[in-house]
Amino acid sequence: MILVNRFLLYLLFIIPSALFAAHFEVGRDKPHHTLKSVLQLAKDHDTIWVDRGLYAEGNIVIDKSVVIIGRNWPVIDGQKKSEIFSIKASHVTLKGLVVKGSNYASLDDPAAIKVYDAAYVTIEGNRLDDNFFGIYLQYSKHTLIKNNVIKAYGKEEQMIGNGIHCWKSDSLQIIGNTISGHRDGIYFEFVTHSVIWRNVSHNNIRYGLHFMFSNNDAYISNVFKQNGSGVAVMFTKNVIMINNHFIENWGDASYGLLLKEISDCHILGNRFNSNTAGIYLEGVSRARIEDNTFNDNGWGMKIQASCMDNVIHKNDFRSNTFDVSTNGDLVLNTFERNYWDKYEGYDLNKDGTGDVPYHPLSLFSKIAETNPSAMLLFRSFIVVLMDRSEKVMPSLTPDNFIDLYPRMKPVFT
Amino acid sequence: MNRILKYVMLDIVKSKLVIGYTLILALLSWSLFSLEDNSAKAVLSLTNVVLLVVPLVTVIFSTIYMYNAAEFIELLASQPLKRVSIWTGFFLGLSAALVTALILGLGLPLLLYADFAMAAVLLTTGIMMSLIFVSLGLWVSSMTRDKARGISTAIFVWLFFAVLFDGLMLLLLFQFSDYPIEKTMIGLTAFSPVDLCRILILLQLDVSALMGFTGALFRDFFGSTKGEWVAFGLLTLWVVIPFYFSTKKFRLKDL
Amino acid sequence: MIEVVNLHKKFGKFSALSNIHLVLEAGHCIALVGPNGCGKTTLIKCLLGLVVPQQGQILIRGQASIHQHSHRAYLGYMPQIGRYPGNLSIAQLIEMVRNLRPQQAHYDEELIDSLGISSILSKKMSSLSGGTIQKVSAILAFLFDPDILILDEPTAGLDPLSSEILKQKIEKAVKQGKLVLITSHILSELDELVTEVVFMQEGQIVLHRPVHQLIKETGETKLSKAILSILQSKEHHE
Numbered sequence: 001m002i003l004v005n006r007f008l009l010y011l012l013f014i015i016p017s018a019l020f021a022a023h024f025e026v027g028r029d030k031p032h033h034t035l036k037s038v039l040q041l042a043k044d045h046d047t048i049w050v051d052r053g054l055y056a057e058g059n060i061v062i063d064k065s066v067v068i069i070g071r072n073w074p075v076i077d078g079q080k081k082s083e084i085f086s087i088k089a090s091h092v093t094l095k096g097l098v099v100k101g102s103n104y105a106s107l108d109d110p111a112a113i114k115v116y117d118a119a120y121v122t123i124e125g126n127r128l129d130d131n132f133f134g135i136y137l138q139y140s141k142h143t144l145i146k147n148n149v150i151k152a153y154g155k156e157e158q159m160i161g162n163g164i165h166c167w168k169s170d171s172l173q174i175i176g177n178t179i180s181g182h183r184d185g186i187y188f189e190f191v192t193h194s195v196i197w198r199n200v201s202h203n204n205i206r207y208g209l210h211f212m213f214s215n216n217d218a219y220i221s222n223v224f225k226q227n228g229s230g231v232a233v234m235f236t237k238n239v240i241m242i243n244n245h246f247i248e249n250w251g252d253a254s255y256g257l258l259l260k261e262i263s264d265c266h267i268l269g270n271r272f273n274s275n276t277a278g279i280y281l282e283g284v285s286r287a288r289i290e291d292n293t294f295n296d297n298g299w300g301m302k303i304q305a306s307c308m309d310n311v312i313h314k315n316d317f318r319s320n321t322f323d324v325s326t327n328g329d330l331v332l333n334t335f336e337r338n339y340w341d342k343y344e345g346y347d348l349n350k351d352g353t354g355d356v357p358y359h360p361l362s363l364f365s366k367i368a369e370t371n372p373s374a375m376l377l378f379r380s381f382i383v384v385l386m387d388r389s390e391k392v393m394p395s396l397t398p399d400n401f402i403d404l405y406p407r408m409k410p411v412f413t
Numbered sequence: 414m415n416r417i418l419k420y421v422m423l424d425i426v427k428s429k430l431v432i433g434y435t436l437i438l439a440l441l442s443w444s445l446f447s448l449e450d451n452s453a454k455a456v457l458s459l460t461n462v463v464l465l466v467v468p469l470v471t472v473i474f475s476t477i478y479m480y481n482a483a484e485f486i487e488l489l490a491s492q493p494l495k496r497v498s499i500w501t502g503f504f505l506g507l508s509a510a511l512v513t514a515l516i517l518g519l520g521l522p523l524l525l526y527a528d529f530a531m532a533a534v535l536l537t538t539g540i541m542m543s544l545i546f547v548s549l550g551l552w553v554s555s556m557t558r559d560k561a562r563g564i565s566t567a568i569f570v571w572l573f574f575a576v577l578f579d580g581l582m583l584l585l586l587f588q589f590s591d592y593p594i595e596k597t598m599i600g601l602t603a604f605s606p607v608d609l610c611r612i613l614i615l616l617q618l619d620v621s622a623l624m625g626f627t628g629a630l631f632r633d634f635f636g637s638t639k640g641e642w643v644a645f646g647l648l649t650l651w652v653v654i655p656f657y658f659s660t661k662k663f664r665l666k667d668l
Numbered sequence: 669m670i671e672v673v674n675l676h677k678k679f680g681k682f683s684a685l686s687n688i689h690l691v692l693e694a695g696h697c698i699a700l701v702g703p704n705g706c707g708k709t710t711l712i713k714c715l716l717g718l719v720v721p722q723q724g725q726i727l728i729r730g731q732a733s734i735h736q737h738s739h740r741a742y743l744g745y746m747p748q749i750g751r752y753p754g755n756l757s758i759a760q761l762i763e764m765v766r767n768l769r770p771q772q773a774h775y776d777e778e779l780i781d782s783l784g785i786s787s788i789l790s791k792k793m794s795s796l797s798g799g800t801i802q803k804v805s806a807i808l809a810f811l812f813d814p815d816i817l818i819l820d821e822p823t824a825g826l827d828p829l830s831s832e833i834l835k836q837k838i839e840k841a842v843k844q845g846k847l848v849l850i851t852s853h854i855l856s857e858l859d860e861l862v863t864e865v866v867f868m869q870e871g872q873i874v875l876h877r878p879v880h881q882l883i884k885e886t887g888e889t890k891l892s893k894a895i896l897s898i899l900q901s902k903e904h905h906e
Contacts, residue, residue, distance in 0.1 A: 296453075319451060371590050373598050374583070379457075380611060381465060382579040416768050427755050484751030491716050491747075492768050493740035664735070667679070667719040 020045065027051025027074075035060055035068075035076070042066050044089075050074040050097065063088045070096035073127065078102045083110035084131070093122040100129040109161060111136035115143060123148060133161035134182060140169040145177060152181040154205050162187040163204065166194070174199060184210040185227065192216050200225070207232045207258075208249070211239065219244060224256070230275060232258040239265045248274045255280040256297070259287070267292060277302045278320070285309050293412055294318065299325055299365070308332035316410040317341060317360070324401075325365040331401045335360065339407040344391075347408045358406040361397045363390035417489065417499055421506025424485070425478065431514050434470055438462070438518025446526040453618075456527050456535065459519065460614050463539040464607055467515065468546045469571045475507050475550025476567035480560040487668045500663045504551055504656055511543045534617040538610040541645075544652045545606045546571075552655040555662040578605045599634055606651040609644050616641075669694045669816060669847045670715065675724030677710055677871075684710045685721065685871045694815070697838065697848040697861045701895065702868035708851045709748060711868070712818050715849075716745055728816070741769065744814035748821045748851075750805035754794030758785060758804055761793060765808055776813040779806055782833050799825045806834055810841075817841055817848045824852075835861060859891050867895060874899070 154160025185201030305328025
């Protein structure tokens with residue numbers, strides 16, 4: 001059955017294209033020596049094979065729906081003088097290329113591969129090295145960016161662009177890329193109905209992933225490690241975040257995940273390890289935060305008083321310096337059935353839920369929130385004493401900042 | 414002075430208190446390291462040992478020892494020995510004995526289980542704590558002849574630096590929360606060796622980022638090499654100044 | 669040998685010594701006598717440097733001694749109540765004191781045997797009786813064969829036999845030309861030894877005479893009576 005299906009597919013698509021499309025070969029000992037000359041000859045749906053070698057041809061504009069495939073990693077070098085690939089036609093595929101050395105310009109954002117107003121572009125299995133922007137999409141739809149390795153060596157935020165930059169696009173798939181050393185690993189602005197899956201974004205200067213005004217997207221099973229500041233999701237709604245790892249985003253005012261002015265998001269099954277703050281929430285409403293683990297963070301969650309109607313349910317909080325903190329007395333969020341390793345209650349009826357409610361907010365974290373200088377007294381004996389007595393008889397922390405049903409055992413072990 | 418040091422050390426080592434102190438430290442640190450699967454957590458608990466237990470034991474032990482050594486001191490003072498040498502001998506002897514106890518009890522497990530930088534900072538601050546509180550203990554014992562009063566003063570000294578000082582800082586913080594008092598706060602920590610040590614340890618524990626979130630100034634100051642040296646210099650002053658005053662007192666003391 | 673000039677010592681408001689002038693020569697055995705609390709022990713402690721006077725000079729063998737320490741090498745001191753580190757044995761104590769004075773070449777260990785200490789050398793100081801501690805104090809005072817011996821109530825707690833041995837030892841020392849300064853309440857015991865008497869009262873020296881002169885003046889044979897009568901005659905004059 002499968003065989004028959006494959007055969008039919010072959011018949012329907014591949015044979016016709018083979019019949020009508022031409023093949024070109026580029027290389028030192030091939031008929032064509034430059035990509036540009038071939039692109040002039042090629043027509044829509046043609047395939048261009050590029051042999052190993054160095055191609056420094058300046059800006060290469062692709063305005064036909066062609067497939068360009070590299071053999072043995074040909075190097076396309078912008079020599080830091082220009083943008084390298086400018087894709088201005090739909091149905092373009094770039095594969096197996098090494099693209100390096102785009103120029104630096106602050107006005108027109110040159111990239112290694114830039115897609116201008118084109119749909120169904122496939123950028124797959126390329127290696128991008130030392131570019132200003134890596135892959136840059138504007139007004140693009142149904143584009144696939146897959147298994148690329150995007151590397152840069154930025155030192156300062158304003159001297160380097162983003163790894164994968166998407167602007168005003170829709171229905172993108174960004175899968176399995178590895179991005180490092182850029183400003184933001186992945187940047188979304190006005191991007192909708194898109195998925196970011198299985199990428200690794202590490203050691204970028206600003207954010208591993210940066211969302212702005214991008215609704216109805218999902219990012220799943222990505223790893224964000226040692227970025228300036230993890231992931232930022234701002235001014236957005238309906239974003240789904242599942243099974244991501246936020247690791248070691250550690251530094252001054254750094255966090256695993258920054259949520260700002262967002263609503264109706266679902267944060268499920270993520271891991272926050274060793275971040276200065278696991279999640280920082282400001283102006284967040286109706287988010288469900290479930291089944292996440294917060295380990296070894298400075299703060300597990302920093303929830304500003306501007307957040308409301310969020311549900312924090314069935315998460316594990318372990319060995320964080322502060323599990324949660326907030327800056328106000330108003331609590332409009334629900335904490336339920338989480339596991340807190342600092343919980344010291346008991347479970348007489350053995351139903352797995354502690355019989356005494358848990359107040360996760362420590363007095364000192366509240367003091368430090370409103371009075372930063374207090375941090376100087378962190379871990380001093382008096383502060384420990386204060387926290388202890390507050391735990392026994394809460395008087396200064398809000399009463400309703402409470403987990404009524406704290407778990408006795410972690411959700412995940 | 415070397416001879417005095419030798420006899421003081423011999424005398425202290427014979428007393429079961431220091432051996433007990435070593436054993437308690439060892440018991441605490443070994444059990445912490447073997448019970449906690451996370452060595453960072455054990456280090457955190459040991460921080461409290463360094464900041465609270467070490468000063469308490471040290472200051473009380475040195476004060477009591479000095480009172481109990483009155484005969485010994487009298488004997489030495491009637492020999493052709495300088496008073497300053499006698500006093501220095503006692504200071505060094507006490508310090509050496511207590512620091513040895515610290516290294517054996519706390520240092521060994523630290524070096525074995527914790528990462529080196531952490532162990533080094535904890536041990537260094539522990540040693541500084543020992544020296545400072547020996548120095549303070551000597552000062553207390555030089556102030557009054559009354560043993561009971563001396564011991565209660567020693568306990569108060571500990572209580573002051575371990576708890577009350579921070580309480581006052583906190584009070585100050587609330588009172589002047591509308592003013593930019595970060596710099597004043599940093600300045601004030603100079604007056605508490607326990608706070609200085611605590612901050613040095615915290616910065617090494619990498620909670621520095623937490624401090625950065627709230628008050629970058631602290632980190633900028635104490636986190637820099639210069640700040641560390643300043644803190645270390647202040648700690649040294651905390652050893653030297655009480656010792657200087659107690660020596661001055663002892664030189665004129667009627668035995 | 670010892671010269672004290674204009675010495676004043678106050679403990680708080682209480683004046684323990686005031687305007688003390690005293691010259692003591694070698695080859696004499698001087699009895700420092702007076703009622704309890706008259707300042708005898710304070711004066712001795714000043715000589716040793718254990719108590720620091722507010723005013724005045726003390727010259728020992730011609731050298732100013734206040735705030736100095738080297739003169740103590742010439743002093744042997746036997747305190748009234750010896751207080752020693754309890755966890756040392758007698759042998760360790762003697763060994764330690766020796767070690768503290770490395771420049772000393774010659775030791776006088778005669779008393780260790782004659783006072784019967786050699787058999788109990790391994791006993792801890794804390795387990796000793798008052799009398800035995802006195803014996804140890806005496807041993808330490810004579811150990812370095814000092815030029816000056818200062819003995820505070822030397823025979824107070826001793827049994828008659830040991831007391832006699834110590835007296836002989838003192839006598840020998842005086843004959844060797846040492847200066848011996850003794851305080852005692854019981855003058856009769858020391859009659860045959862003493863060559864000079866210093867009487868103190870309320871922190872002041874009331875009387876300082878050679879014994880033979882004292883005897884001659886008063887016509888008494890007993891030293892204690894001689895002192896008593898001269899004091900009475902003084903009061904009479906005033």
